[in-house]
Amino acid sequence: MVEAARNAFAEKGFHGTTTRDIASAAGMSPAAVYVHHPTKESLLFQISEHGHRAILDSIRAAVDEHETPTDQLRALVWTFAQRHAAHHTSARIVYYEAAALTPEHRAQTDALATEISEVVLGVLRAGIAAGEFSCDDVALAGRSIAGMGVDVARWYDDTGSWTPEQIADHQAQTALRMVGAG
Incomplete structure (x- = not known):
């Protein structure tokens, strides 16, 4: 169902x-x-909650598998972009139908989105502390990186010329350049 x-x-x-x-x-x-x-909204919530949790779990695992902030950011962004392309239909629903959630359900999915953001920001802060990254505004860099990955769900097309993996490779390299990684 x-x-x-x-x-x-x-x-x-x-x-x-x-x-x-x-x-x-x-x-x-x-x-x-x-x-x-x-309700129909409860189905939307189940799809939205599952989508947020899947991204959160996958990026946490990607970060945990690497030691340096540079490798963590590369893996995190790669995973984020690849999942958004591979699961673009669900991701579109999660992001573009969120306004239809009840206030309670919206608060729950917003809390998961905040956790996702905190993972990204944590890697960026660690990279700055380690001297691997140089960016003036960590929050803006984090939003830009996350937004780049989320937007894949809007424009990705299975019949297009790029695979989810090609998109993920490109976005990972772009994110590293955004934060001045060496």
Whole structure:
């Protein structure tokens, strides 16, 4: 059912999707949707929460696998960009349908987004402290790097000429240049 909701939200947007659309795509009756999820918004929240947690877990793992801030940033940005390209449909929903979440659910996903930002900022601060990075405004650099990765979900196309890995390689190198890594 979650996959059916994801596909319907991707095709029609949250507000353009009905529970009947979701049920039809899942091969169920409309009433069956409410057996599993109390509202259409709860499906959106499940998709959003899963997307944020997947990114958070993957970038934390990428950072933990490397010792130097330069290698950590390269791995973090590579992972962030690659996941946003490989899972662009879900990522678009997470970022562009967030306004449809209830205030409580939005606060929960915003808290996860803050954790993601803190991982990025932590690596940048460590790089500055180690003398590996030079940037005047860590917060702005962090937002720029994260925004670059998030935006992949908006423009990436499976039929395009770049693979998720090529995009990830490019963005990782770009991020290192942004922070003056040697």
